[in-house]
Structures are given as C-alpha cells and as structure tokens.
Amino acid sequence: MIIPNIEALSISELQFIAKRYGIENGDQLAEDDLREALHELFEEFGTEYSTLSALYSPSNQKRYFNQIYESPEDFQVGSLPGVQELPPFYSETAIHLLLKDPSWAHAYWSIGPNDFKKLSEHSQDPSFFLRVFMCDLVHGNLVDSFDIPIAADDISWNVNLPERGRSFYISLMYHYDDEEVGVLATSNTIATRKPYFQDHIEELEENEDDFYLLFSSLVTKGGVLVDSRAIHEIFTALERKRELA
C-alpha cells in the first residue's frame, strides 16, 4: 500500500480518508489531531519491503490516480451475459512456482478431488508438506533439499531460496504416520543467477576508477543506493572488507 502524503492534504481530504478508514469522529477532530490519527493508522499497515531506497522506485509513484482514495460507492463494471464467478482453485492436482526475487519464490497449488478421494481412503489422515529441491544451475544435479510442513487447507506459500546461482523446484507431498510418503505434483523449475561481483568484490576494492565506472550510476546524488537487495549486499560486503582492511 502507498501511504498518502498526509502533510500535503487539506482538512476535507483528511476527513475523507478518516471516514474511509473508520476513524471515529474524524470530522470533529482538530486538523493536527486528525493528521496524527492518520499517521498512527498508516504506521499500523506497514509495508512488505520498507527501506529508504524503496521511496525512490518508480513503482512508488502514484500512477493512475485522480482522487485521494477510491470512491466509497460500489460500482459495477458492465457484466456480460453468462459470466460466472471463478472458483478459489481448480479441480486438478498441480503446483506452480513464481520467482519473486533471488531470495523468495511464491508457490501456489491445488489438489484435485480424485487425489483427495484416494488420500481419504487411507485409514489415517495425511499430512502435507512441500519439498524444495535446490540444484546445480548448469548440470541440474541435486545439491540439497528441505521440507516445509503445510496444512491441508493451505493453497499457497512464500518459499525462501537459500542460495543464488541455483535452480529450484518443489514437490507437493503427503505422508502418513505409517511412513508412507508420496508425491502429488511437481512444479516448474526456476533459476536464480549469481551476480559476478558477489564473488569478485576485491575487483571493486582495488580500483576506484572501476568502482566509479561500474556503480556511480546506481547511487543518487544524496547517496541512496538503487532499491535492490543484491546490490545492497554487494555494497555491504565491500564496506565490511574495507573496514577490516
């Protein structure tokens, strides 16, 4: 969520937002009290990736924006005949993997009715888990794997990817207390690349000109780095090296 520029808003805009977010007596509060109440409200929301550099991302600019908040009135986009609601998930057993960033992927899955039926025929209730396979990026050889327990009604999960320069896939699996284990579905494979400078920090340390050439376009005039965790990691490693030296 993008936090509105509270300091810039007029009293009528502030009252409009206060009403929208259920602040009691918003229209009776003094302007400063109203600003404070909204600041507190938006602090509670927090953000998933809140860093100073995030403020510089074009995605943080409020494109498509012609009012402070959307109209509180319900509207209907013109529906066409024969259109039906979508199911929460589809009647198939499958798992998909999406790369969010080099450290996180999003997995979503569904278990079809036939598989559920087969699983329920067992004398015990099954437990479910995701098995994450980490492989060599070039040859595809298995390097490591780990399990994430999930509940029977889970349908998605954000998965941490422990290393860069690896490929990953996930199996949706079940097991019973009698140790029977099975695979329900296996995902597509995703790859994360290892940046050259992750293993060559010393090249940046040694030559100031090279450092300027390669990284001066990634820092604002005020000294804020481009919003990228991998770039921040390279800079942190470089600083640590310099401190040690």
Added chain:
Amino acid sequence: MNKKKKSSIGLMLNAHLPFVRHPEYPRFLEEDWLFESISETYLPLLRMLRKLREDEVPFRITISLSPTLCTMLIDPILQGRFTNYLRMQEELGKMELNRVAQEAPELKPVVDSYVARIRENLSDYFDEYQCNILSGFSDLEESGNVELITTAATHAFLPLYSEYSTAVNAQVELAVQTHVNFFKKRPKGFWLPECGYYPGLDEYLKKENISFFQLGAQALSLSETRPERGNYAPVITPSGVYAFARDYHLTNLIWSNVEGYPSDPVYREFYRDIGYDLPMEYIRPYIHEPQARAFTGFKYYAITGSQHKQYYSMEKAQRKVSEHASNFLYEVKRKTDRLRSLLDRPPFYTLAFDAELFGHWWHEGLDWLDTVIRQAAETDDVGFNTPKDYIATYPEAQELTPAFSSWGEGGYANVWTDGQNVHAYRHVHKALERMEELAIRFPHQNSLKQRFLNQAAREVILSMASDWPFIMHNGTSSSYASRRLFDHVQNFSVVYEHMCKNAVNTEWLVKAEKRDIVFPDIDYNMFNKDSDRNRYNG
C-alpha cells in the same frame, strides 16, 4: 549523432494507460486517467516539441506509445468524452476567474495560466489534430525529432509469464502489429513494462526485429558477467538485441519525491485541488456523481514544505525551473568529465520515465525539459539522442545477459506479487494454459467460432496488464483494478466452457466485441504452441 558532443542523453518516455472504456456509463471516474493525461501531458508535450522544432533546436528523443493508449486515443467514444471534459474544464475556468477575483485576487495569474492551457488544448485537439493526437507524434517522427517505439500489448509484467512462451510471444507480436497498424512502420525499440526483464526475454524481441530495449539500473551490475562500461553504454544480449540500463543517479535528480527537483517547495502541490477544497454546492457539477470528490486540475498551492501551504507563485516556480535545468546540466557535465578517461567513447545516459510525470505529476516538468534541451543545444557537453542513433554510431557492444530485474520497489517482482495481488496469477495462468489448449484443439476456425476464440485471446491478453496488480498493490482504486482483472478471466472462462461443449455464446460474443475494441486483428492461433507459421510480417 553529433560526434562533437561529449556525452548523450537518451531520453525515453513511456506513454501508457490501461484500457479503460465504459460506454455503459454516462461518465466514468477511471476514464479521467486518460483525459488528465491528454490535457496535462500529451498535448502540452506535443506543443513543446513542435516549438523546439520550429526554433530549430536540435534534439532527438524516444517515446513509447502503448497499444492500449493508442487504441483509446483514436476511439470516437472516448474522443467525444474528452471533448466534454475539455468543455467542462473551460466552464470551470470561467467560474474560477470570477471566484478568485472576489476571494483571492492574487491567484488570478495562476487561473489565467490554467484557462490559457485549456484554450490551447481545445485549439490543438480540434484544429491541429482533428481529435487524433497520434498524428502529432507521427509528424514529429517524420521530422526526425522523435523515435516512436512500442511496449507489451497490455503492458504485462513479462517476468511473471516466463513459463508461458505463447503469452509472452503474443504480448510482443500484438504490440508490434498494433504499432504497424497505427504508424505504418515497424518499431525498432521496445519499452519493457516496468523495466521487467528475465534472461531469454530478448529472444522474443529479436523475433520481431526489435533493435533495443531499456532496463532497470541494476540489471547489468547484477549480471553473471562483469559489465565493462557500466551503465554508460548499451550491451548486446545473446540474441543480438541492444539493452540500455537506466542511469539511476541522473534519473533521481528528476524522479524522486525525496530529493528530486519536483519536490522543491516552490513548485505546485499536486494534492491540493479545488475538487476537495471548495464547498460541494460549488464543485458538484465538475466532480463525479453522486458526490465523489476528485481532482479537477485547478490547484493553487505550492508544496511549501509545511502544513500551512502558501499560494503558488508562477514567477518563483519559473526561476526555480531555470535553476534546476542548469543544475542538471552541471551534474551531467561533472559526470562526463569524470568518465572521460574511463571510457573508450562518449557516455550514453539512459533516462527512462513515465511520460505522465512531466506536466501531470510535475506541473513544471515540461518547462524544465524544454529549458534543459535548449540549454544543452548551446554547448558541446551533451546532446539528446536516441538509442537507435547510438547503435548506428557505436555498433560494437559487450555481449552480456542482463539479470532478472525491474524498476519496481525491491528491484524484482515483489510489487506485482505481494499479498494484495499474488492470488490473481493462479487464475491468469490457468486461463493462459486453457487458451493454449483451445488453440491446439480448435486450430484455424472460421466465422463465429473464430471470433469467439479471438475474443478469448483478447480477454486473456487484457487480464495480463501489469496495471491491475500494480493498483491492487498501491491501494488506490484497487476494487476497480481487481474487478477488471477477474472480469477478463471470467469472460475468458465463458469461451472455454462453451468451446468444451463445442458451442458459441453469441449474445456474450457480440457484447464483448463491442466493449473490448482493442486488437481488432488478433489471431487466437498465436497461442498454438505447435503452430510454426510466420505471423505478422508487417
């Protein structure tokens, strides 16, 4: 390209809006996105560029016009509604002249400037362009001042579709086809929506003879290969397409609401608008029914830097524009001086922005740009050139595969896969799988079934727009965005369910075709993985 210049600025502007068109309503709030962009950015931008040309100021810039935006700009229904919008603005301008004369005479110059802009817009829109402003962009391309390029068909964030090759292919092919339909020539450049890149994406661009695209600032530095010239020269990808990474340093002198020029206290405050400030009984006819307050474009306050806003002074703002233009060129010169001994060629600074930043968001942005281009023309320090110019002059480039990246918060795909929007991909991906299935099961249909399947392809392409998850992420108009995204998937499902029974829902089809006028030449067979026919040769 003038080789006397010590450096080049590659200015790339992306003019894009999602497809929003609701003839079923007399007025629709989200259609104002288009009207505000035309009146505050596109028409003033065209005026500025034509004046530069008239004054024989040398410049070349790159403008991406998205297929959805182009479609809306030439749609008679939206053209009619924009006419109403301009007339309404004209009427409000007259009201405001009377009101400020009584209540705040010091604001008269500001109201005069708004009224003058509305009159210029009316004159340009009707007399100069006969309601089709695309002709203005074509004219600037013909004179060699602008390079027009395209972007993905519905501005899809392509890394999230890397598993769906036919969908990525369709986004690129349809974009090129639409550009050819509007401008009668193939685009040489492709704006990657949200600077979203993943290794391999360039192959789809190569297939359509695209020569260049732009990247997020970190894309080369995070590559597996050491970038020899940093972001100051393009690289060539393994498929042979040139990639230009943004200069984050220079870009953020402009595009940062923390330390950028637009945040200066004397510039006009975007948020304070009479649509919110004036009593309902006065402003009601100019906002949306029944009482949805909205921006009107009449804004009288300066950013100021404190809660107690001061009135906007155009004189002070114009002085600051000149100061900021000089400062920008000073920063460019300083950087060029430092880079001279480190590079084997003049540096190329890629500055990529949403076009709507200039004029719409940053009120003085076009004045600033005009001043920078004029001042740059008077020195040998820097020139405004396009990536195409640069490639022609310096064809040699380092071969390198850029890293997965975007210009979004976090630098990857997090904006488009957060807790507010990630659930949508289950449905969009399923629709894409089913579209592929339909294309294989029912190849080369004709008549009604062909139209039915083409509409399915149209719906699934519209559901891929990056705009809907972006709006869901930022929380403004999110119920509209969510409704639109799922509406397209639901509509696709109508075709899928019927085709599984080998039937066509004619009533639905006629209404859907009438509503979604984009991509009239779409061919659903492009989703057939097995098809190897050569499509859209331009």
